[in-house]
Each structure stands twice: as C-alpha cells, then as structure tokens.
Amino acid sequence: MHPLARFLIRRILLAVLMAWGITLVTFVLTNLVPGDPVAANLGQRALGDPAIVAQWRAEHGLDKPLWQQYLIHLQGLVQGDLGMSQQSHRPVGQDLAEFVPATLELAGAAILVSLVLGVGFGVVAALRRDRLSDHALRVLSLIGISVPTFWLALLAFYVFFYRLQLTPGSGRVDVALGLAPPVTGLQTVDALLAGRWDIFASAAGHLVTPALVLALYTIGLLTRFTRSAVLEVLGQDYVRAARAKGLPGRTILFRYVLRSALVPIITVAGLAFGSLLSGTVLVEAIFAWPGVGQYAYKSATTLDLPAVMGVGLVVGIVYLVINLIVDVLYGVIDPRVRLQ
Amino acid sequence: MTLDITGLKMSIGGKDILRGVDLRLSEGRVHGLAGESGSGKTMTGLAVLGLLPHGARVSGAIRLGERDLLTLPPKELNRVRGGEVAMVFQDPATSLHPMLTIGKQLTEHMRHHLGLGKAEAKARAVELLGKVRIPGPAEAYGRFPHQFSGGMRQRIAIAIALACSPKVLIADEPTTALDVTVQAGVLRLLRGLCDELGLAVLLVTHDLGVMSAVADEVSVMKDGLVVETGPRASVLREPGHAYTRSLLDSLPDTELT
Numbered sequence: 219m220h221p222l223a224r225f226l227i228r229r230i231l232l233a234v235l236m237a238w239g240i241t242l243v244t245f246v247l248t249n250l251v252p253g254d255p256v257a258a259n260l261g262q263r264a265l266g267d268p269a270i271v272a273q274w275r276a277e278h279g280l281d282k283p284l285w286q287q288y289l290i291h292l293q294g295l296v297q298g299d300l301g302m303s304q305q306s307h308r309p310v311g312q313d314l315a316e317f318v319p320a321t322l323e324l325a326g327a328a329i330l331v332s333l334v335l336g337v338g339f340g341v342v343a344a345l346r347r348d349r350l351s352d353h354a355l356r357v358l359s360l361i362g363i364s365v366p367t368f369w370l371a372l373l374a375f376y377v378f379f380y381r382l383q384l385t386p387g388s389g390r391v392d393v394a395l396g397l398a399p400p401v402t403g404l405q406t407v408d409a410l411l412a413g414r415w416d417i418f419a420s421a422a423g424h425l426v427t428p429a430l431v432l433a434l435y436t437i438g439l440l441t442r443f444t445r446s447a448v449l450e451v452l453g454q455d456y457v458r459a460a461r462a463k464g465l466p467g468r469t470i471l472f473r474y475v476l477r478s479a480l481v482p483i484i485t486v487a488g489l490a491f492g493s494l495l496s497g498t499v500l501v502e503a504i505f506a507w508p509g510v511g512q513y514a515y516k517s518a519t520t521l522d523l524p525a526v527m528g529v530g531l532v533v534g535i536v537y538l539v540i541n542l543i544v545d546v547l548y549g550v551i552d553p554r555v556r557l558q
Numbered sequence: 559m560t561l562d563i564t565g566l567k568m569s570i571g572g573k574d575i576l577r578g579v580d581l582r583l584s585e586g587r588v589h590g591l592a593g594e595s596g597s598g599k600t601m602t603g604l605a606v607l608g609l610l611p612h613g614a615r616v617s618g619a620i621r622l623g624e625r626d627l628l629t630l631p632p633k634e635l636n637r638v639r640g641g642e643v644a645m646v647f648q649d650p651a652t653s654l655h656p657m658l659t660i661g662k663q664l665t666e667h668m669r670h671h672l673g674l675g676k677a678e679a680k681a682r683a684v685e686l687l688g689k690v691r692i693p694g695p696a697e698a699y700g701r702f703p704h705q706f707s708g709g710m711r712q713r714i715a716i717a718i719a720l721a722c723s724p725k726v727l728i729a730d731e732p733t734t735a736l737d738v739t740v741q742a743g744v745l746r747l748l749r750g751l752c753d754e755l756g757l758a759v760l761l762v763t764h765d766l767g768v769m770s771a772v773a774d775e776v777s778v779m780k781d782g783l784v785v786e787t788g789p790r791a792s793v794l795r796e797p798g799h800a801y802t803r804s805l806l807d808s809l810p811d812t813e814l815t
Contacts, residue, residue: 455652462607462647463667463718464639473666477657552657553702 225549225556233542237535241295244530245288248523255280255521259304278304291527300531301524305517310528313513318532319403320390321498321509326404327429329491332436337483339437340444341476347449355441362438367497371431371504378427385427388506392420428505432497436490443486447479454478480551488544492537559623559725560584561606561643561758566618568601568782570611575601577782578618583726583758588749590773590790591762592805597779599762603728606760607645608635622726641671644719648731650711654703654718660687661699664718671722686717690747709740713747720751727752730762745772766809770794778802 255278256271264270275281279290294301300310343355378385390405391397398408398417406425409418451457452475460474499511510529517525549556561583568576576598583589591599604610606620606627620627627638647653654663664686665679674682680699687695690713692706703711712732719727729748733741749772752759763769769776769790776794777787778801786799797803 455647455649456655458609459645459647459653459715459718460655461609462639462645464636464641465667465670466636469666469670473658474655478655553659554656554704557702557705 221556222549226546229542229545233538236538240531240534240538241292242288244527244534245291248527248530249284249287251521255304255523257521259520259522295531300528303517303522303525303528305520305522305525310524313525314510314528314532315403317508317510317513320405320507321495321502321511323390323404323406324425324428324432324501324507324509325491325495325498327425328433328436328494331429332433332440332490332494333487335433336437336440336487337444339441340483341448341471343441343445344448344452345471352445355445359438359441362434362436363442365434367431367435368500368504370434371428371501374427374431375504386420386423390421390424390508391417395420428501428507432494432501435497436487436494439490440483440487444479444483447482448475451475451478477551481548484544484547484551488540491540495533495536559642559758561726561760562619562621563602563606564619564621566602566605566616566620568598568605568610568614568616570614575614575782576605579779579782579784581760581777581784581787583760585725585758586753586756587774588752588759588761588772590769590776591760591779592764592766592769592776593779594764594805598782599764599779600730602779603645603730603760603762606726606728607639607643609645637671640667640724641722642724643726643728644722644724646712646715646719646727646729646732649735650703650708650715651735653715654711656703659700659702660706660714664699664714664721667718668721683717683721686721687714689720689751690714690717692717707740708736709744712736712740712744716744716747716751720755723755724757726758726760728760728762731764732761733768734763734765741768742771748772766794766805778805 256274257265260270260274264274272281279287282290291301298311300314302308303310303313306313339355339359343352346352375387379387386392395417398405398412398414398421401408401411405421406418409415409421457470457474460470465474498507498509499515501507502509502511503515510532513525514529516522517529561581563579563581566576566579567574579598579602581589581591581602591602593599601610605616608627608630610616616628618628622638622642625634625638627635627643630638654660661680661683664683665674665676668674668679668682669676684695684699687698692698692710692713698706698714703714706714712735716732727748732748733744736744745768748759748761751757761769761773773790775788776790777784778793778799779785780801786793786797786802793802794806797806
C-alpha cells in the first residue's frame, strides 16, 4: 500500500475513536453542569406541581440513571437522532442543519482570508526584514492579536455600516432578495449554483465585515509565526546551497523556504482555527448572523441539554476534522513523517 | 579556467572580516585554504558565489576568466552559480533539503542552467550518482536525504555540485562533519574528480592532515589575510611564516609530507 494511504487510514481510525470520546465528554460535562433543566424550562407555577415536574422529566428521559441516558443518547446518535430541542421543539439535527452551514460559511471565509493574508504578510515581513513594510506589518499583527474580537466587531459595525454606510448591516443576505434555494447551505455557493448573481453579491457583501473581524486575530498570529518560520528557514544551509546552485529566487522561495516553513505554520493555523470557532459566538451575536454560535448561546442559557450536546458534538467534530487535515498535511509536506 | 581573487576585502557592520585576500585557483589543481576558525576561510569561499551574509560590504576583485564576479549583474551571477562555480558545504545533514528527493535536488539546476528535459536530466543524475559511488543509483534517485548515511549524503552533495559541469568547485570543510573512516573516501573522490574533470578546487579546511593528503597548493589564512601561500610540500615542510609554524607545531603528530 502507498505509505501516504496507510498513514491516512491510521489517522482516520484514530479520528473515529476520538469522535466517540467526544460524545462521552460532551454528555458527561453537560450533565455535570450545576443547573436544573426543569427549572430553566418550566414556569413558576408548573414548578410547584410535583406531578408536572415528574412528567416533564420522564418525557425527556431525565428520570433514568445517567449511564442509561448516555446509552440512549449514543443509540440515537448512531441513527442520526440528536434528540429534541426543548426550546425550539424541533429535532436538534434539523436545527443544526439550519445553523451550522451559516457558521461554516463565516468561519470558512475567515480561515481562507487569514491563511492567504497571514502567510502572505509573514513572508513579505521576513523577506523585507527590518524595513518599513516589516515594521508596519508588525504593528498590524500586534493590533490583530491584542484587540478583542467583540470590541472590533462593534467598532466595525458602527464605522462601516452605521457611519460610512459602506457595508450592509446584519444577517446573511438582503431580506428583500430572499435566500437562494438551499443545496449546500452556504449562501454564496448556493446563489452561484442557482445562477443568482444578485443574491451572491448581497451574500458576499454581508460576509466581508464579520469574516474580516473574525479573521483579524488569526491574521496577526499567522503573520508573526510565518515571519519567524521563514526567517529561520532562510538561515538554513540548504537554502544557501540552493542559492549556490543558481536557482531563481522564486523557486528557492516556494520549493525550499515555504515548504519547510509550512510545518510550524500549519501547526499554529490548526490551533488558531479552533479558537476562531469560539470567536464566532461573539461575532454572530453582533452581526445577527444566524449561526450555530447564537444557537449554542441560546441553548446554554436555557439548559436545553440535547441542543447543547448537539452543538458540542459538532464543534468537537470540526476540531477533529481540522486536526485530521493538519496531520495529513504534515505527511504530504514532510516525507520523514509519512515514511516513518 | 582560472579563478583569481585579488585584494578581496569584506566587512560586516564596520568590522573587517577579510583584509585583502589574494588567491589563485587553476585547472586540475586542488588549492587548500587553511586557518583557524574566524580567519575568514569560509567567507572567502562564500564571496566567490556572492553568498555573503546580510549587510556585508565587499571590495577587490574575483576574476573568473574575463569576468569580475563581484560586479556581475544578479542574473548573470546566477548563471555562474551552480553552472560554472559550484559549492559543497560542510554538513551534508543540513545542506540537502530534507523534504525533496535526491533526484529533484540533482536535476533542478541542470534543467534550469542546461535546459535539459526531464528524462535527460534524470539519466545524467543517475550517471552522476554512480560516479560518486552511490550503490543502486537508480533507486537512490527517488529517495530522501534522511535515507542515506552521512558519507553518502556528502557524496550526493558533491554529485549535485558537479551536475552542471562547473569549472570551479569550492568545498567548505567537506569532511569535517564526517566520521574519520569516511573522510578518506570523500577526499579521494574529490581528488579523483579534480584530476578527471580538470576542476579548479578550493578546499577550505582547518585540518592540516586533510590538506596534506590532497592539496597541490596551500594557503594559510589568519585574521582575514593570507599569510603564506605556495606548493604543499614547501609550505608544510618549510613554513616561512611564524603562524604556519605554530599551526604545524600544534599537531599532535608532525609527520606531514
């Protein structure tokens, strides 16, 4: 078998095992949280009536022992059933299918922007070390790292939408246009698939500000890391050897320098994208983005346990996928990893 | 073709590293450059290829045939690098890119400088690997540096340096990072290639034993200056300069030829 294929299979099996671990952890943590879902969901008068309380607990399976609850939960999961949300009174799976794509679109755009700009800025800063552009990028990345996302989101909303009226306001598209027929759940992609340029333009316009706000921290982080990774590789013997061979500068940069520098960059990027996901909660709240962050916040405050577990599972799986991608990329880039 | 270094001066941040170096390399001869660490031997080698560190200021002349390498425009200098003047570095564990195959590193500059096609370049690469005595050259072509021993890696680095048939080879401490048992093999290989291909070799080393084994001419550097130069036998047997004498006296065993 090709060594890369064997490497891939091993990593995927490990990821499945981890996914099972995630279900256990989300379930246990959710049930450990101090707070009674009965109190959060029933009104004052109903709470006073033990019969109603008992009936509500039985209805939601809360009267059974914890291990039984977990087995029922796991059994449901295997069949694609995440339980009923106590708030929306709809299956959690249906809720997630509605909200997750919106967040994926926002986070995906932010990840794309931060990779392109972060790595690009970092390379420029390293190649132009100690010159004006390097200093300017250092200031920019420091701002990106130190400014809190929620504050930046408010500021961007106020300046670009309210004051300058450059960007559209909240939501994913203009209400007047309506949504594109859902295929992937990503508005920009669905609009393109349907050939609706007007919706695409509106969706892209709505995406720009929140995605940039969300990306700024990661851009700053990646700029710093890429700069130091590239500088370190530039000092390596093999780069000097490549120069001694008379290779063109572009070849040296892409084939020799970036390839090695990518290993630490990917490590940091994987971690940063995880924290970028938690940033979506705040950004979604401020830009009224109908994503999973808002849904998570609402279900957490109402102790809607099935919904909370559903969100936990989705976030956990997204982390797993990011880690899997990072691991596979290590193997693709570095033969020493895949030939082990 | 000869390589003539005259009055080469170099300073970094106001500190003088080279203070007027004169050296002459000629076809089919190995010129040994000795001296302690920090005497400027490596910098002299790097200056020939224009690979000096960030912020270095250079004056003097480095003539390759009719051209002065110090004043050559970057594009033409890039044609000289690897094409006419090649370099072998001290540590083959770091001078080969760990993530690129031997084949890639052997052929990329051939294809760039000589305009060879993929198949031609590969054929020549395999031939070169055989010439530096890598066992199973065709299989070695697709392997990565970490799959070879130190001595083999340095042979590969030499093959890479020779790929475009350069006229001048600068070998910067090519055996220092290797086991003593492998050193002799690499040196014999260098000497043999020099004779066979008519290369002008600059062998930078602090090891006078290495020097006496392969060099035709010997120059001794101290504090950025060449203090003594001449045929190996006369420099090593009847050193004229006090510093050369002290270098020789510092050897545990002074049985040099």
